Amino acid sequence: MSSSLFNGWEVVIGLEVHVQLATRSKIFSGASTATGDEPNRHASLIDLGMPGTLPVVNKEAIRNAVRFGLAINAEIGRRSVFERKNYFYPDLPKGYQTTQLAEPIVGAGEVVIRLEDGTEKSVRIHHAHLEEDAGKSLHEGFHGHTGIDLNRAGTPLIEIVSEPDMGNAEEAVAFARQLHAIVTSLGICDGDMSQGNMRFDVNISVRRPGEPLGTRTETKNLNSFRFMEKAIKLEVERQIDVLEDGGKIVQETRLYNGDTNTARSMRTKEDANDYRYFPCPDLLPVLVSEEDIDALRAEMPELPDARKARFMDAYQLSDYDAALLAASIATARYFETAADHGGDAKLAANWVMGDLAAKLNAEDLDIAHCPVPAEHLGQLIQRIKDGTISSKIAKQVFEACWAGDGSPDQIIESQGLKQMSDSGELEKIIDRIIADSPAQVEDYRGADEAKRKKKIGFFVGQVMKATQGKANPQQVNQLLQEKLTP
Amino acid sequence: MHDKTLTELKAGLQAKDFSARELTEHFLDRIEARDGELNSFITVTREQALRQADAADQAIAAGDHRLLTGLPIAHKDIFCTEGVRTSCGSRMLDNFVAPYTATVVENMAREGAIMLGKTNMDEFAMGSSNETSFYGPVRNPWDTERVPGGSSGGAAACLAARLAPGATGTDTGGSIRQPAALNGVTGLKPTYGRVSRWGMIAFASSLDQAGPLGLSAADCALMLQAMAGHDAKDSTCLNEPVDDYLGGLDQSLDGLRIGVPEEFFPDNLDGAIADNAREALRELEKQGAKLIKVSLPSIKLSVPAYYVIAPAEASSNLSRFDGVRFGYRCDDPKDLEDLYKRSRSEGFGAEVKRRILVGTYALSAGYYDAYYKRAQKVRRLIRDDFARAFKDVDVLMGPTSPETAFKLGAKADDPVNMYMADVFTIAVNLAGLPALSMPSGFIDGLPAGTQVIGNYFQEGRVLNVAHRYQLATDWHLRIPGAFQ
Numbered sequence: 015m016s017s018s019l020f021n022g023w024e025v026v027i028g029l030e031v032h033v034q035l036a037t038r039s040k041i042f043s044g045a046s047t048a049t050g051d052e053p054n055r056h057a058s059l060i061d062l063g064m065p066g067t068l069p070v071v072n073k074e075a076i077r078n079a080v081r082f083g084l085a086i087n088a089e090i091g092r093r094s095v096f097e098r099k100n101y102f103y104p105d106l107p108k109g110y111q112t113t114q115l116a117e118p119i120v121g122a123g124e125v126v127i128r129l130e131d132g133t134e135k136s137v138r139i140h141h142a143h144l145e146e147d148a149g150k151s152l153h154e155g156f157h158g159h160t161g162i163d164l165n166r167a168g169t170p171l172i173e174i175v176s177e178p179d180m181g182n183a184e185e186a187v188a189f190a191r192q193l194h195a196i197v198t199s200l201g202i203c204d205g206d207m208s209q210g211n212m213r214f215d216v217n218i219s220v221r222r223p224g225e226p227l228g229t230r231t232e233t234k235n236l237n238s239f240r241f242m243e244k245a246i247k248l249e250v251e252r253q254i255d256v257l258e259d260g261g262k263i264v265q266e267t268r269l270y271n272g273d274t275n276t277a278r279s280m281r282t283k284e285d286a287n288d289y290r291y292f293p294c295p296d297l298l299p300v301l302v303s304e305e306d307i308d309a310l311r312a313e314m315p316e317l318p319d320a321r322k323a324r325f326m327d328a329y330q331l332s333d334y335d336a337a338l339l340a341a342s343i344a345t346a347r348y349f350e351t352a353a354d355h356g357g358d359a360k361l362a363a364n365w366v367m368g369d370l371a372a373k374l375n376a377e378d379l380d381i382a383h384c385p386v387p388a389e390h391l392g393q394l395i396q397r398i399k400d401g402t403i404s405s406k407i408a409k410q411v412f413e414a415c416w417a418g419d420g421s422p423d424q425i426i427e428s429q430g431l432k433q434m435s436d437s438g439e440l441e442k443i444i445d446r447i448i449a450d451s452p453a454q455v456e457d458y459r460g461a462d463e464a465k466r467k468k469k470i471g472f473f474v475g476q477v478m479k480a481t482q483g484k485a486n487p488q489q490v491n492q493l494l495q496e497k498l499t500p
Numbered sequence: 501m502h503d504k505t506l507t508e509l510k511a512g513l514q515a516k517d518f519s520a521r522e523l524t525e526h527f528l529d530r531i532e533a534r535d536g537e538l539n540s541f542i543t544v545t546r547e548q549a550l551r552q553a554d555a556a557d558q559a560i561a562a563g564d565h566r567l568l569t570g571l572p573i574a575h576k577d578i579f580c581t582e583g584v585r586t587s588c589g590s591r592m593l594d595n596f597v598a599p600y601t602a603t604v605v606e607n608m609a610r611e612g613a614i615m616l617g618k619t620n621m622d623e624f625a626m627g628s629s630n631e632t633s634f635y636g637p638v639r640n641p642w643d644t645e646r647v648p649g650g651s652s653g654g655a656a657a658c659l660a661a662r663l664a665p666g667a668t669g670t671d672t673g674g675s676i677r678q679p680a681a682l683n684g685v686t687g688l689k690p691t692y693g694r695v696s697r698w699g700m701i702a703f704a705s706s707l708d709q710a711g712p713l714g715l716s717a718a719d720c721a722l723m724l725q726a727m728a729g730h731d732a733k734d735s736t737c738l739n740e741p742v743d744d745y746l747g748g749l750d751q752s753l754d755g756l757r758i759g760v761p762e763e764f765f766p767d768n769l770d771g772a773i774a775d776n777a778r779e780a781l782r783e784l785e786k787q788g789a790k791l792i793k794v795s796l797p798s799i800k801l802s803v804p805a806y807y808v809i810a811p812a813e814a815s816s817n818l819s820r821f822d823g824v825r826f827g828y829r830c831d832d833p834k835d836l837e838d839l840y841k842r843s844r845s846e847g848f849g850a851e852v853k854r855r856i857l858v859g860t861y862a863l864s865a866g867y868y869d870a871y872y873k874r875a876q877k878v879r880r881l882i883r884d885d886f887a888r889a890f891k892d893v894d895v896l897m898g899p900t901s902p903e904t905a906f907k908l909g910a911k912a913d914d915p916v917n918m919y920m921a922d923v924f925t926i927a928v929n930l931a932g933l934p935a936l937s938m939p940s941g942f943i944d945g946l947p948a949g950t951q952v953i954g955n956y957f958q959e960g961r962v963l964n965v966a967h968r969y970q971l972a973t974d975w976h977l978r979i980p981g982a983f984q
Binding site (some may be wrong): 162290291 | 580586593596600697698700704732736815824826827836860868872
């Protein structure tokens with residue numbers, strides 16, 4: 015099961031992933047799933063658990079779950095059953111969560127992940143089920159009381175449960191990224207981890223090879239892939255330390271803190287509720303017909319693997335570039351728009367994976383929230399290609415775009431960054447520099463061919479300085495060579 | 501006016517013999533004068549009723565006659581009514597003013613019905629004697645030392661005492677039919693899914709069904725016509741066309757095949773109860789019906805199966821009453837745990853707590869298969885028994901209740917004995933079938949009822965049988981002496 019050993023220990027990782035479905039209304043009520051509004055604005059009678067209210071299932075949530083099932087080649091539950099998971103909590107209005115257990119909508123499936131060394135690995139999906147989200151407890155600003163916000167209560171989720179097929183943090187993150195790519199490509203989730211719209215809980219255990227599975231822990235609150243990787247490494251180290259010191263692993267849920275890279279126990283198995291699951295008598299079994307499945311299959315959007323193949327084919331991108339750009343729907347869309355507007359896919363790919371990615375990373379931004387529209391990056395690429403600006407100036411324009419100074423064309427215009435293409439003006443500048451640098455001219459002329467190539471750099475630098483970088487470097491080179499050659 | 505059936509009152513309103521306001525005031529005054537003896541209402545909505553009556557009179561003047569225009573109805577306090585306290589007979593909801601209206605109430609109001617008030621009931625519909633109400637027991641108008649049955653005891657008692665000409669109830673294990681029998685009125689539990697459950701506070705969701713209680717089968721047909729129908733807000737409410745119940749009432753019973761399950765006449769059944777039901781069967785035989793002996797062997801398991809399934813569902817349904825968002829909250833909770841524990845301990849009565857505990861136990865890890873799952877298997881067997889019987893018969897009949905109204909307090913300390921009061925009615929809920937109880941005579945001055953069970957969506961047939969019986973008898977028109 016594992017691909018590598020840590021100090022003689024084999025690591026076994028499985029994931030439980032909550033995916034918030036991007037439906038307009040909630041899973042069992044007509045209330046909006048909008049976020050960011052005042053508390054309880056979107057808490058309908060049903061969401062409040064008012065006496066006498068009844069749930070009616072949102073068909074779009076069902077369709078989204080089936081779409082996911084089709085994307086991972088899973089068996090689709092032709093008949094799935096909602097059950098009640100009973101426990102008391104203030105942000106759980108009915109005293110039970112409506113979820114699926116024995117008969118989920120998505121059965122066993124498979125997700126293929128690609129590792130950094132280029133190898134592929136299959137991670138089995140045990141099942142995925144539909145359920146409703148709970149509300150939120152607000153602990154600040156209520157003077158010793160707790161506030162309850164039920165806007166999120168009833169938001170549809172699918173919970174995806176993997177088999178324990180991953181053997182290290184890299185594999186787990188690759189799996190998480192691939193799931194992210196799938197659900198965002200399907201358009202069933204916006205994938206925003208920082209808002210909890212996609213939540214990864216990691217089950218980790220370690221064992222000596224060949225031994226039965228060790229006791230596992232569950233780590234929660236991993237709101238970025240980076241934190242996920244760190245949290246797994248932290249927990250693996252902790253478990254190995256405990257076991258090597260002769261201790262035992264306690265089955266527990268641990269809460270990770272990304273700011274401090276620490277985790278603490280949230281609850282142990284002893285605190286576990288008896289959830290008293292039973293089929294929800296207010297809802298009929300969900301039936302999905304062959305025709306429903308065929309219809310959904312026919313309208314399936316492009317999935318990451320297909321997109322990668324298309325990128326390689328249509329844009330002549332390398333396997334590596336294509337995989338990277340195709341992985342997330344937002345990145346893929348951005349890249350395609352930039353490439354189409356810019357007319358150069360390779361250049362667009364380099365920008366998206368290079369300067370843009372670095373900038374997003376530095377500011378911890380998702381590409382969906384990128385301040386530079388893809389059309390603007392396309393325009394920038396166009397201006398590089400048509401010689402209006404140099405690559406160096408392009409970086410300056412990009413910075414200005416990022417800062418919100420306008421479109422590349424506006425910035426080039428207003429900041430006068432247009433490459434100097436008037437050779438007459440350029441010649442004057444070059445003549446002046448040659449006249450002002452007799453020693454360097456002497457030196458250049460006395461040198462052989464090979465050395466001259468180096469020595470011309472001084473003059474190029476002087477010209478670029480004098481033109482504030484606006485001169486076309488190739489043109490400068492050519493003119494200098496002509497004028498310096500006696 | 502109060503000695504008339506709903507059907508007669510409807511004709512009177514149309515003929516302008518009296519106005520809706522006069523009619524409504526008459527019943528409101530009767531409630532005010534006489535309900536002290538019965539306690540059949542928790543809330544009387546006089547002002548709202550009179551407003552509705554005036555609107556009905558305007559409608560009548562404009563020639564707008566709907567199914568129930570101007571007819572006063574008493575709603576069981578289990579149905580949410582916007583702006584009016586909806587207590588479900590519990591301290592837990594004593595302060596609960598519903599923010600919305602149940603589909604049943606809305607459907608009837610749309611057809612012009614006037615709401616007189618909200619009737620008393622066993623707490624959360626859990627009981628067969630109306631003694632578990634937070635608002636005190638309801639008394640039987642035939643003998644005020646006796647119970648009216650339950651859980652729709654207020655509905656049946658106010659009808660029998662002619663404090664209202666029509667009422668709604670709900671039936672989870674017999675809660676319409678048993679009180680109808682014990683008060684000498686007619687009550688119908690429709691097919692599960694015939695009437696919307698939206699706004700009806702849940703006891704056991706897979707068994708609960710709303711239905712009418714009236715003075716006659718014709719009155720029940722009139723009310724059901726307004727109540728029934730598909731409701732997109734209830735996933736279990738079926739999208740089946742609603743039959744013309746009134747139009748089918750008079751059909752001849754010639755050739756009707758009545759199944760008589762031997763299990764409804766067990767050896768230990770009170771002889772007077774058995775004779776009473778047999779007498780009713782003989783009357784129908786006279787009208788051309790054929791009696792056919794049938795057997796429903798699994799229904800002997802219906803009471804134990806019911807007392808697993810119903811409490812299991814109830815334990816979950818009643819979790820929402822936690823003191824957080826609505827209803828009773830204990831004073832000065834120390835912490836969350838204390839808030840839950842005391843709000844629920846103080847807000848719920850003993851019988852509700854008993855059933856929550858039973859249901860929680862039945863669903864617990866390690867017990868689920870032995871109790872809940874097995875009870876569901878029994879439920880399937882019962883359904884199969886009925887399906888087999890309905891291959892050969894049109895309706896099934898027997899006594900509604902194994903006894904007439906018992907004394908207040910007689911079974912208060914013996915829950916299992918109390919649960920046996922529903923032995924003939926419970927199987928019908930487990931199978932989801934429609935069934936009606938009609939008055940079929942008196943035993944020692946107390947009403948007895950006979951049950952007519954139909955196949956799925958055969959409410960029309962059941963009402964037809966009862967109506968034909970009521971054309972030949974007058975048990976249903978008898979009024980308790982003190983309430984003439």
